[in-house]
Amino acid sequence: MLRPAQIRTSITDCGVLSALPNVKGIVVDLNNVPQAYRNKFIPQGLIGFRIEYLNPDGTKIPNFFRIVTSCFYCEPIVVNQTNTTQKSVRYRYVDSTTNLLFLTVTPSSSPTNKPNATPFIGQPGQTIIVSNTYFNPITIEIDMVEYDTSSLAIALFGNQTKSIDDGIYTMYDSNNNIYKQYNLFEIRDQFNALLYEVRQDRGTNIDFTKNFSSIVS
DSSP states (O other): OBOOOEEEEEOOEEEEBSSOTTOEEEEEEGGGSOGGGGGGSSTTSSTTOEEEEEOTTSOEEEEEEEEEEEEEEEEEEEEEOTTSSOEEEEEEEOSSOOSEEEEEEESOSOOTTOTTOOOOOOOTTOEEEEEOSSOOOBOOOOOOOSSOHHHHHHHHHSOEEEOTTTOEEEEEOTTOOEEEEEEEEEEEOTTOOEEEEEEEEOTTOOOTTOOHHHHHO
16 A cells, blocks of 8 residues: 555644744654654645654554644743743744744644633654645555566567487576576386476576577577
């Protein structure tokens, strides 16, 4: 089956934007992304991609995913809370290249009929699988065979020679290279009556003196 690549990475943090605290998102560290797929982790490069979440045992959370709606480079900043002395880490977008990418996903906001029910978008350290949704999986049937039509055509229509002295039977491919060799011999009884005609595969014990060009020249 041909399907989109499944990019495994982990969530560095789940945070909000400093300028828009109601915008929640997933922060991904590009150092945790396989090198072959980092070209996709650029501003607006993951829009429409699907995020699937893994349990601690490595299994997928069944029938659960989120869709990326935007992604930009970001950096963490420390913001003072208005009604507490504690500080909170939030994020802001930056134009320069950084190792952090802020992904907004849908759904990420609470439904209007239950404003306190915040949708789950992941948790720090959780492993996720990111894959492209602009692709329909294709199933291709493949037959695993020992010989294909080309090798059968060599046996049926290719050049062949038989050495009279030693009984070596040689098959050649379309370029007159030695493709296969056999030993041809007879088995007789004590009265010299013919019992069997045998063709025995020589395997890798190829006699390269049976070159076709040399024989017919």
